[in-house]
Every structure is written in C-alpha cells, then in structure tokens.
Amino acid sequence: MIAEAGLAALWLAAAFALIQLALGIGVARGGSEELMLALRRITLVQGLLAMAAFGLLIALFVNSDMSVLLVATNSHSAKPLLYKIAGAWGNHEGSMLLWVTVLAVAGAGVALFERRLAGKTLAATLGAQAFIGLGFYAFLAFASNPFTRLNPPARDGQGLNPLLQDPGLAFHPPTLYFGYVGLSVAFSFAVGALLMRDVGPAFARAMRPWVLAAWIFLTIGITAGSYWAYYELGWGGWWFWDPVENASLMPWLAATALLHSVTVLATRDGLRAWTLMLALVAFAMSMIGTFLVRSGILVSVHAFAVDPTRGTFILALLGIYIGGALALFGARVGTVTQGATFRIVSREGALVLNNLLLTVILGLVFIGTLYPLVAQAMGVQLSIGAPFFDKTIAPIALVLVLATAAGPLLNWRRDVLNTLLGKLLVPVALGGMGFALLFMMNPTAPMLPLLGIGFAIFLGVASVLPLVRRKLRRTPLHIWGMVIAHLGVAVSIGGMGADAAFKAERLTAIEVGQSATVGPFRIVLSDVRPALGPNWSAVEARLTVTREGGTAFELRPQQRFFSTPPTNTSEAAITTMLDGQLYTVLGAGDAEGRWQLRLWWKPFVTLIWLGGALIALGGLLALIGRVRRERRAAEAEEYA
Amino acid sequence: MKPKHQRLILAALALVAVLGAAGLALSALKDQAAFFYAPGDLVGKPVPAGKHVRLGGMVQGGSIQREADGVSIRFVVGDGIATVPVSFRGVTPDLFKENSGVVAEGRFQPDGSFVADNLLAKHDERYMPPQLSGNQHVSKSLEP
Numbered sequence: 155m156i157a158e159a160g161l162a163a164l165w166l167a168a169a170f171a172l173i174q175l176a177l178g179i180g181v182a183r184g185g186s187e188e189l190m191l192a193l194r195r196i197t198l199v200q201g202l203l204a205m206a207a208f209g210l211l212i213a214l215f216v217n218s219d220m221s222v223l224l225v226a227t228n229s230h231s232a233k234p235l236l237y238k239i240a241g242a243w244g245n246h247e248g249s250m251l252l253w254v255t256v257l258a259v260a261g262a263g264v265a266l267f268e269r270r271l272a273g274k275t276l277a278a279t280l281g282a283q284a285f286i287g288l289g290f291y292a293f294l295a296f297a298s299n300p301f302t303r304l305n306p307p308a309r310d311g312q313g314l315n316p317l318l319q320d321p322g323l324a325f326h327p328p329t330l331y332f333g334y335v336g337l338s339v340a341f342s343f344a345v346g347a348l349l350m351r352d353v354g355p356a357f358a359r360a361m362r363p364w365v366l367a368a369w370i371f372l373t374i375g376i377t378a379g380s381y382w383a384y385y386e387l388g389w390g391g392w393w394f395w396d397p398v399e400n401a402s403l404m405p406w407l408a409a410t411a412l413l414h415s416v417t418v419l420a421t422r423d424g425l426r427a428w429t430l431m432l433a434l435v436a437f438a439m440s441m442i443g444t445f446l447v448r449s450g451i452l453v454s455v456h457a458f459a460v461d462p463t464r465g466t467f468i469l470a471l472l473g474i475y476i477g478g479a480l481a482l483f484g485a486r487v488g489t490v491t492q493g494a495t496f497r498i499v500s501r502e503g504a505l506v507l508n509n510l511l512l513t514v515i516l517g518l519v520f521i522g523t524l525y526p527l528v529a530q531a532m533g534v535q536l537s538i539g540a541p542f543f544d545k546t547i548a549p550i551a552l553v554l555v556l557a558t559a560a561g562p563l564l565n566w567r568r569d570v571l572n573t574l575l576g577k578l579l580v581p582v583a584l585g586g587m588g589f590a591l592l593f594m595m596n597p598t599a600p601m602l603p604l605l606g607i608g609f610a611i612f613l614g615v616a617s618v619l620p621l622v623r624r625k626l627r628r629t630p631l632h633i634w635g636m637v638i639a640h641l642g643v644a645v646s647i648g649g650m651g652a653d654a655a656f657k658a659e660r661l662t663a664i665e666v667g668q669s670a671t672v673g674p675f676r677i678v679l680s681d682v683r684p685a686l687g688p689n690w691s692a693v694e695a696r697l698t699v700t701r702e703g704g705t706a707f708e709l710r711p712q713q714r715f716f717s718t719p720p721t722n723t724s725e726a727a728i729t730t731m732l733d734g735q736l737y738t739v740l741g742a743g744d745a746e747g748r749w750q751l752r753l754w755w756k757p758f759v760t761l762i763w764l765g766g767a768l769i770a771l772g773g774l775l776a777l778i779g780r781v782r783r784e785r786r787a788a789e790a791e792e793y794a
Numbered sequence: 795m796k797p798k799h800q801r802l803i804l805a806a807l808a809l810v811a812v813l814g815a816a817g818l819a820l821s822a823l824k825d826q827a828a829f830f831y832a833p834g835d836l837v838g839k840p841v842p843a844g845k846h847v848r849l850g851g852m853v854q855g856g857s858i859q860r861e862a863d864g865v866s867i868r869f870v871v872g873d874g875i876a877t878v879p880v881s882f883r884g885v886t887p888d889l890f891k892e893n894s895g896v897v898a899e900g901r902f903q904p905d906g907s908f909v910a911d912n913l914l915a916k917h918d919e920r921y922m923p924p925q926l927s928g929n930q931h932v933s934k935s936l937e938p
Contacts, residue, residue: 388885389887495800496800506804510807510808510811511811513808513811514811514812514814514815517812517815517816518815518818518819521816521819522819525823525827526827534829535829535830535831535848536827536828536829536830537827537828537829537830537848538823538827538828539828539899541822542819542822542823542827545822546815546818546819546822550815661865661883661884661885662864662865663863663864663865664864724885739885741865741885741886742885742886744860744864746864748864750864750865750885752884752885
C-alpha cells in the first residue's frame with residue numbers, strides 16, 4: 155500500500171503545482187489579497203505532498219519491500235540502515251524524486267518567508283517555480299516512476315554499489331541537490347522579475363539569501379564529494395576533472411559569480427541585466443549537470459541512444475525551461491532600465507572582473523566537459539583529461555586570486571590605484587618571499603604549484619586586511635563571512651599547491667616482515683589477515699609505521715569483497731597529521747606471498763578540504779548576517 | 795562616462811575574454827585531447843608511437859600476468875576484432891578483472907604494444923567501453 159500512497163502523493167503534488175501555476179498567473183495579472191493567500195497555502199501544500207511522497211519512498215527502502223522494483227534493484231535486506239535510507243537516492247528514480255521534492259519545498263519556503271517582494275513579482279516567482287516542478291513531476295510519472303511494483307517480488311535485492319556505501323557519500327547527493335535546486339529559486343525570481351519588470355536593489359536583497367544558501371550547499375557538497383573520491387577510490391587524487399565532478403562544479407562557478415553580482419545590484423543598483431542572466435545560467439547549469447549525470451549519456455552516447463526516453467525527456471525539459479527563459483530575457487532585457495555605472499578602480503570594478511573571470515572558467519569547464527560528447531556524436535572518440543583543465547584554468551584562477559585580494563580593500567564607488575597598491579604591499583611581499591624561499595629550497599619542483607602557494611600566502615594575508623583597524627566586536631557578520639570565505643580560498647589553493655609540489659608516492663610489493671619507505675616514513679608490513687563486516691569480507695594488512703624519530707603506530711588498509719553486487723573495493727588507511735596525510739592502499743597478493751602496497755605522503759593536503767569548509771562557513775556567517783539585518787530593517791519600518 | 799559607453803566597453807571586454815578563453819581552449823585541446831581507439835580500429839592504421847591516447851576494450855580471459863617485481867602486470871585488450879598487448883605498472887583499479895571492460899591511457903610502442911600509465915575504472919560497475927556496448931545490451935535481470 156505504501157508504494158501506491160507514494161504514487162498518489164506524487165500525482166496530487168503535481169495537481170497542486172498546476173493550481174499553483176494558474177493562481178500565480180492570476181495574481182500576477184492583478185489578483186486579490188485572498189488569491190495571494192491561497193497561492194501561498196497551495197505552494198505550502200505542494201511542498202508537503204512532495205515530502206510525503208519522498209518519505210514514503212524512504213519507508214519502502216527501510217522496510218526492504220522487495221515488491222517494489224526500485225528497492226529490489228538498489229537495496230538489500232542485509233544492508234546497514236543508513237545505507238538503506240541512502241539507497242533511496244542512490245539511484246536514478248529516487249534521486250529525481252528527491253530533486254523535485256527539494257524544488258517543491260524551496261517553493262514552499264519562498265511562500266512562507268518572503269515578505270519583501272512586491273506581491274505580483276512573488277506570484278510570478280511562485281508560478282515559475284510551479285512551472286519547473288510540473289515538468290519534473292511529468293518526468294517522474296511518465297518516464298521514471300520510483301514506485302513501480304515488481305510482480306512476483308524478488309527474494310532479495312541486488313544491493314547498492316559498495317563504493318556508495320559510505321557515510322560521506324550518503325549525504326553527498328542530497329547536499330548537492332539542495333544547492334542545485336536552491337538555484338531554481340533564483341531562476342524563478344529572475345523570471346518573475348522579468349515578467350513584472352521589477353529589477354532593483356529590493357529584488358536583489360530578496361534573492362540574495364537564496365543564492366547564498368544554495369551556494370553554501372553546493373560548496374559543502376563539492377568539498378565532501380572531493381574528499382569521498384579521495385579516500386574511497388584509493389587513487390590518492392582529490393579531483394579528476396571527471397564529467398560527473400564538472401557537472402557539480404559548473405553550477406558552483408555560476409552561483410559564485412551570481413553571489414557577487416547580486417551584491418553589486420543590492421548595494422549599487424548596477425549589473426541589472428547581467429545578474430538576471432547569471433541567475434538563469436546558474437540554474438541552467440544545475441539542470442545540465444542533472445542531465446549529464448542522470449541520463450546515462452556520460453557512460454556512452456551510444457548507450458544513451460539505445461535507451462533515449464529519459465535523456466530525451468530531460469533534454470526537452472532543458473530546452474523548454476532554458477530556451478523559454480532566455481527568450482523571455484531577450485524580449486524583456488530592453489525594458490530593464492540601465493543601472494548605475496561604475497569606475498574601473500573600485501569594488502564594483504573588481505566584482506565585474508571577478509564575474510568575467512568566473513564566467514570564462516565556467517566556459518572552459520563547459521567546453522572541456524561537453525566537447526568530447528559532441529565529438530562522440532560526430533563519430534570521433536576523444537577524451538579531455540586533467541592536463542587540459544590544469545593548463546587552461548590555473549592561470550585564470552591565479553588572476554582571479556588578484557581580484558579576490560583587491561576587491562574587499564576598495565571603496566564601492568571609486569578608489570585610487572596607489573592606495574590599493576599601498577595596502578597590498580605587505581601581502582605581495584610575504585607571498586613573493588614565500589615563493590622565493592620554496593623555489594630556492596626545491597629548484598626541481600614544478601613551477602605552477604609553487605606559484606600557487608605563493609599566491610595563496612598573498613591572498614591569505616590580503617583577505618584578513620578588511621578586519622584591520624575595525625572594532626572586531628562591531629564588525630558586521632557579512633564582513634566576517636567575506637573574510638573567512640576568501641581566507642578559505644587561499645587555504646584551499648595552498649593545499650592544492652603543496653600536494654602537487656611535494657607529494658611522495660611509492661609503489662611496491664613486499665612480503666610480511668619486509669619494509670618500505672615513503673617521504674619521512676618507514677612502513678613495515680607486519681601481518682595480513684582476514685576481516686569481516688556486516689555485508690563484506692576483507693583481507694586486512696597491518697602496517698607498522700614509524701616517522702623519523704617518532705613512535706610507531708599501526709594502519710590497516712583493506713581489500714573488501716562485497717557479495718551483493720559482487721565487487722571488491724580498496725579501503726585506504728589514512729592517518730592525518732598536522733603537516734599532511736599518510737595514505738596507504740593494499741593491492742593484490744601474488745603467488746610468492748608478496749602484497750602490493752601503494753603509499754603516499756601528501757604534505758598539507760588536508761588544507762584543500764579545510765579551505766572548502768571555511769568557504770562554506772564564511773557563506774553561512776554572511777547568510778545569518780544578511781537575514782538578521784533584513785529582519786531588523788523590516789522591524790524598524792514597522793515602528794516608523 | 796555614459797551608461798551606454800560603459801556597456802559597450804564591458805561587452806567588448808567580455809568578448810575579448812571569451813575569445814581569449816576559446817583560443818586557450820583550442821590550443822590546449824590540440825595538445826591534450828586524447829583520442830580513443832579500440833584494438834579493431836588499429837588494423838592497418840597504427841597510431842604513431844609516443845602519442846598519448848586511450849585504448850579501450852575487454853581484458854581477455856587468462857591474459858593477466860604479473861611481473862617479477864610484483865607491481866607490474868601485462869594483459870591483452872581485445873574487442874572481438876583484434877587484440878593489443880598492454881603493460882602497466884601500478885595498483886589496478888577495483889573493477890579491473892578479466893572479461894570485463896577497461897580503458898587504458900598511455901602510449902603505443904614502436905613494436906605495437908601499449909604501455910599504460912593509467913587504467914580507468916568507471917564509477918559504474920555496468921560500464922562498458924563505448925564500442926562494445928552496442929552488441930551486448932546490458933539488461934538488469936532479477937532472480938525470480
């Protein structure tokens with residue numbers, strides 16, 4: 155019964171989305187207060203229904219109801235509870251249901267909390283949100299129903315890919331989806347503003363919290379995903395420029411640009427058309443990302459052509475929404491009156507530069523991700539790997555670091571170049587000295603990573619300068635947020651540079667009792683024994699590690715074997731120290747009794763994810779600060 | 795400065811940036827795009843040695859051999875038309891086994907063998923090299 159109830163909730167939610175769209179159009183065309191209230195409530199109910207449908211799907215997974223096709227193909231009764239729940243979104247249909255649920259809940263959030271926008275613009279926004287929702291409801295109902303029954307029921311399920319059975323990954327898709335779909339709100343805002351010709355600082359202030367929230371989730375999702383790939387795949391890398399990774403990076407780049415341009419619009423009433431355009435592009439990137447990951451087109455264009463229903467459906471939705479929004483933009487952009495102009499040497503100027511560079515990076519990632527697919531469709535097989543992205547994006551990213559350092563130190567309207575250079579003297583000197591020192595100590599190390607570390611020191615110092623000579627207790631939260639986020643960028647780049655420049659890798663095959671060295675470590679293979687888990691068995695190595703002059707400790711990398719589905723995975727054993735991570739992977743054993751070991755010493759690699767966490771924390775502080783400020787402003791208006 | 799002028803200057807700047815990026819991308823693509831071959835593509839049309847390419851196909855049953863150093867392996871990749879011997883030094887990915895698909899990145903040697911510096915395992919255990927997925931349609935079967 156649960157499956158049928160879930161399907162009913164899904165259809166009902168779709169019906170309410172239709173009513174929401176109609177009401178949105180009605181109110182935007184001049185409806186009454188009562189209609190507006192009805193629209194808010196309908197939106198709320200649609201969100202609740204979608205949540206109910208998703209909750210029922212989770213219940214099916216928790217109960218291991220093998221009469222439901224999705225559960226039988228993606229779950230197993232012997233799985234730990236957390237992964238039964240995570241299994242609900244660890245597959246195509248469930249993740250699309252999660253997507254539309256977040257979409258509906260985001261709409262409900264707008265209806266509940268949005269008090270600043272003009273009523274008509276809000277109505278148009280909710281209507282647009284309902285219109286997006288309808289497409290995805292149709293997709294679920296007609297092309298990928300998560301509640302399909304299986305008759306006769308399976309005896310037990312096929313299990314979840316063991317690589318996905320990991321706490322980090324259990325929360326990775328929902329986090330990313332909150333980010334993706336949060337951008338749908340910005341998209342709907344932009345559509346509403348275009349329809350109602352209502353673009354200005356008030357609109358920007360209403361949109362900003364949503365953009366910030368979505369961007370925070372995307373930052374967390376990408377950081378967590380990167381760390382998961384690092385320790386779960388056992389390859390020692392933290393970013394592979396894999397299309398799946400790029401699919402999540404593109405919306406983040408667009409959202410980062412949007413975050414900064416929205417600030418220009420809110421503060422100085424500039425960049426009106428550009429901000430609207432970015433809001434449309436950011437959500438377009440989210441949908442393209444969803445399409446890439448969820449249509450199977452990445453596995454191969456051919457496989458996509460064999461079973462094109464879903465892919466074509468998402469592609470059609472993409473065409474309708476993005477094409478429609480861009481057409482609307484083209485038709486209405488003339489009526490968006492010019493905002494204020496700005497000078498080159500000013501904070502606005504720096505933000506425009508930031509937007510320009512982020513857009514160029516986005517374009518490069520976009521080309522690098524989609525070009526192989528287009529070429530493949532033309533019959534040419536080629537792949538674009540990390541070297542392409544490193545070569546093209548790293549130089550631009552370094553220029554972006556300069557803008558990031560300079561922007562917060564400039565006045566909004568106009569500034570003097572010499573003042574800025576004076577302020578940047580100390581960071582430039584420190585960064586330059588850091589680079590020179592590193593270069594003299596390691597003349598053989600690759601150039602770009604060392605340069606990256608130099609730039610990271612420069613940005614790290616420059617990013618805290620806005621706090622100098624301020625009363626720290628009275629500094630607004632959003633300034634703290636900006637400082638911490640920019641510091642996070644510096645920390646992250648520093649980690650990337652250190653890892654690329656100084657990592658030591660060792661690949662060897664040794665017998666029990668023999669030893670190997672990597673970096674400053676001596677590692678003895680003291681034992682290899684079997685180990686057992688809830689739904690896997692393993693071969694576990696005991697490695698006794700000593701660091702020069704330090705005490706010994708033990709690491710236990712494993713080779714795990716899962717029976718449902720039959721796969722084996724390497725569980726890397728990692729130890730974290732203040733100055734880096736020692737990363738050990740156990741490979742296969744051979745007939746002579748030797749075991750393969752892959753050992754890495756990665757200095758300061760943890761800074762990469764620490765930086766990501768700082769960026770997200772900065773965003774959170776900014777969000778809290780902005781929301782509190784808006785509240786206070788609203789209260790002040792009421793008393794006035 | 796009039797808004798109109800500023801907009802023009804910005805548009806010009808954006809255009810320059812986009813063109814610059816496109817130029818950068820194209821020049822990098824020339825060096826960096828690795829073309830993908832299956833063993834059958836190479837019959838009569840060998841790839842010049844030393845060029846960085848990808849080779850995809852099935853790991854032939856019984857072909858995986860370990861070298862004396864314990865960390866190098868040799869195996870044979872085939873696609874039903876032709877086969878190519880491949881050597882690789884490193885820990886093989888979790889999903890690498892005989893009779894399943896593999897994509898090797900590396901270079902051909904003058905003698906026609908292939909030295910891989912990277913073996914790719916996809917996120918998806920149902921991954922098949924593109925050329926092979928056509929004649930072996932992957933279906934989900936469930937135990938009754």
